Amino acid sequence: NAGVMQNPRHLVRRRGQEARLRCSPMKGHSHVYWYRQLPEEGLKFMVYLQKENIIDESGMPKERFSAEFPKEGPSILRIQQVVRGDSAAYFCASSPEDNSPLHFGNGTRLTVT
């Protein structure tokens, strides 16, 4: 049973470009969470999704950031018009149900130049 798969592992974008981060949850998991980790800091919650639904996006910046978890395919975190402050590690986690322990992917490290 493969774990949570994130790709790409590293992503470099110039200011103003778009970044797309993908996450395939563990088999049988229908809950997906995205977190952002800045250097030397803890994880900050961004968004919680179930299939085709955004359950909680209270941690998402109001502009430029969006997330989806379609019926088929991976969850996507999309950042439009990236800025240097978006440089961080973005982690996806999945669980089979609410309040279960989360299983994390290895993250996507975004660098904005």
Add this chain to the structure above:
Amino acid sequence: GNSVTQMEGPVTLSEEAFLTINCTYTATGYPSLFWYVQYPGEGLQLLLKATKADDKGSNKGFEATYRKETTSFHLEKGSVQVSDSAVYFCVLSGNTPLVFGKGTRLSVIA
């Protein structure tokens, strides 16, 4: 709202030393508590958990007891190894998405 406060690092210990990483929480209701570990360049892994007061979670020689009276969930290990070097996160799960502490970096030297 729910919050977690854990001791700041970095913590540097010699091999076989005793480890304590303090964690206290604020929460409404009856949350579950977790410790996650992040090894260099990797994602987070669940280390141990406790779901109710007085539960003791344990794994790989690490232990933590859920103490409701002191709202604490301190992580302990009797004898650390170099391979334990990582960042440790205290985490709370209630009626909101998981709340993470800022993490404590542990370095164990031979």
